[in-house]
Amino acid sequence: MPHKAFFAFIMPSLLAMLLFIALPIVSVAVQSLYVQHERVVTEVETCAPFAGCTTETRVDAEATEKLRHAEPLGRFNGFGTYLDRNHLATAEIGAILADNAGFADIASRIYNLPFYRALAFTLTYTFVVTPLAMLLGFCIALGVNAIPPFYKGPVIFFSLLPMIVTPLVGALILYWMSSPQGILGATLQSLLNDPTLSLKSSAVLTWVTLLVYGIWHNAPFSFVVFYAGLQTVPHDTLESAMIDGANRWERIRFVVIPHLMPLATFVALVQLMDNFRVFEPIVGFSAEANATSLSWSIFNDLRGQVDQLFGSAAATSMLTIVGVVILLSPVLVRTWREFNRR
Amino acid sequence: MIVKKRRRPLPLTVLSTTFVLLWVLMAAFPFIWTVWGSFKVEQDFFSRDSWWFAIEGPRTIAQTGSAFTGDGYYGAWVLRDFFSSVVNTIIVTVSVVVISLTFGTLGGYALARSGYRYTFWLLMLALVFRAMPHITLVSGYLLPFFEMNIWGHLPTAIIVLVAINQPFTLWMLHSFFLSIPKDLDESAMVDGCSRFQAFRMVVIPVMWPGVITTGLFSFLLAYNDFAVTAMLLSQPNQTMVPKIASFLGTIQQEGNVMFAVAAVVSATAPLFVLVMFFQRQIVSGLTAGAVKG
């Protein structure tokens, strides 16, 4: 296809992506260097009879509004926002490292800094949910592959539901069930014999709940892909292995798994990307007291009705983007190498 | 003589069947439970005494005289105007699907048919874009949109969703187009079609399965989105998902969680139907991406 025709065809799509994905990234980068204006403060001298004159400082709402209107970006702050307490918190970390009582102390104090809290949960979620969901999905695929064909359709139907459901809605459904008045929460209380048990009350339990939700939500995707992969396992090779003397497990180990490996890479890539932006479950489970994620922090900064902290949100966004690029870099490097070899 | 099936030892069969059953229960039970519970009153669905109440519904009978009540649905749809957000959702999803597919088929076709190096880079760029968390993009939109006075309107959210959807659509349609032999459009062009005519009259007609599958996923993205619609739409323009989220803020204090439960069930029902009718396309779509990706 000649260049001209190519660009004519791809233009709408490319334009949409440039305008609404590339440009916003630039916009985020710019915004992250600014910080919202301080309120304009005026000194007003009020002189009352007998009391003498007092000077008061007052927020000049009108002037503030005007300033904001004139310079919506705020004032330039350089990399200040990145380094402040709510982001990389370099000063605080320096202080912690300089004066601490051992490793546990460092860890717990760093964990109290909002950015690192969010980062800790995001990474845990990404790297716990992805492999476990893939493992579960693989086991389901093996199981479903062995049941009579007649039942496969309905089983696949139900299996798709956790994945296809709106993440927020799925999270809400599980949240309601696991609340102390819901069926799961109540059952747990009676099983563990602890009437005060609430999944929300402890950080560990909240994390576990969120991770379980994540696995529940992500497993179907791996299941479907692996199941489809199982259908294309070369029959001859499988039978060769049987005759060569491989038992059931060895056949899975030497024939099925190698065959599914490219699919597994693909699933891992997609799920890592999706899990890294974990956000809706935290809203759905109202879990922000015990678990926050990078996406949730951005959302929280933007949600303020009066003061939307654009600068702060933008800085977190930039850090998140850096995270995504780091996450993707092995794939990108590998693809690039393969591409050059061709 | 009856030859026994000796392929699979019995314990293994039992184990794997139990496992599958357990999984189906795990996958389906929350939905069944919630659908059932949405027809109860709050004191039953969130009973402090026993979850058995949610099944039998004694309080529901006491309060409304029957074991099932549509109060939650009435509250959500009529009192809380869930209806208008349904309309908004329809507008948004339909527009997103149509525009995404139009842009995506054109772009995907170009990527599949051009042999130049830059297609590779474009696909890689799309992959990186696909990985961007939506909320980071939203934080890039907000300020400019405020300044341009286009914040809060449906078209804004639509075009943003289309753009966010493009990387995925491009990848998927690209791989579908690759599976259609080049000879097809080339012979059409030899027969006298222009490139665009060949695309429209020869390629698209055989591409329908791929287009439908991709459309399904575009639909799901638009329908399930929370980050973009919650941040970019004004109150009256809200779609279902942010509306449900806003219920949580206001209703929970008022003690009428059942509105939210009813809304959740209403929002999930279309997805059920979708999976029921398009199960095969969804499965093939997930796999198509996997095989080529």
Add this chain to the structure above:
Amino acid sequence: MAEIRLKNVSKRWHNFVGVNNFDLDIADREFLVLLGPSGCGKTTTMRMIAGLDDISEGEIWLGDRMVNNLEPKDRDISMVFQSYGLYPNMTVYENIRFPLRVRKVPKELHHEKVMQAARMVELVDFLERRPAALSGGQRQRVALGRAIVRQPAAFLMDEPLSNLDAKLRVSTRAQIKNLQHTLKVTTIYVTHDQIEAMTLADRVVVMNRGVIQQVGTPTDIYDNPANTFVASFIGSPAMNLVSGDIENGTFRGPGITIAGLQTNVKGPVTLGFRAEDASLVSEGGEFGAEVYSMELLGEATMASFRIGDQLVSIKSGKEYRAEIGDVVHAAIPASICHLFDTDTGVRIARTPGN
């Protein structure tokens, strides 16, 4: 090393019969070829022996073991598949080594055995490659190497040469024959190529629609086909079959009269003779007709004639020439003729003295 016995083995899917009442003893170290048209049940028979398909009826014995209920891996056989069934993620070396590995052969023996097998199939230079980086013939040899790396009781080969080009087929065929000779292992070989069957086999089993038609040495099958199916399946061109009537030892068909045949039959029969046994003559002969087509084969010339709805071919020397439409005569002595029952197709045996 073992003999293989199939006792009245059948395979059914619902009411479709894939293999019907297959009964055969295969001697130790024998090279047995299953030959038949596509879909006749050759693969099915072999897969039942391997244990990949269940048996609907009958028994299979390997040596002194009844193996009906044994897993493939416990039957001690090795198999070469039509599409090879190589492990794409392993190197050639690992592919050949795989049976040793999963059968828990002591590790220190592996290298020696793998190298020995690799030398036999001439793959020593390719050991580090993956199957994807090999040609069809090389892949074929990897599959062979994997089969011979351990000493199984029997080799099963399912059309192992069908993916190779004609030249490679000849050389690999020789290699297989030689390997079997060296290793002295009972071998069952499936093919629908009769040249392969003729050149490789100690005995050939001709099958049709799941039923054995004839078992015998290649010469036996060529010279004394048991029925019209075998007669028309074996040989290139296949045996000429002409229907007619016989009385008092004289066969009469359209344009053909042969005297001096068996006198013990009477009525409608099918007469068969091979193209190369008859000869074209200028005058007389048992047969005369217009030439329908002439084919120059290089080493011979073949004239075909149309008799009723049948085509009869007769070979002649390479200098022989005739025009289409010329009337030509042929000598078909009674000694080269075979008689078959018209209804059942079964050969009518020659009674001694006739």
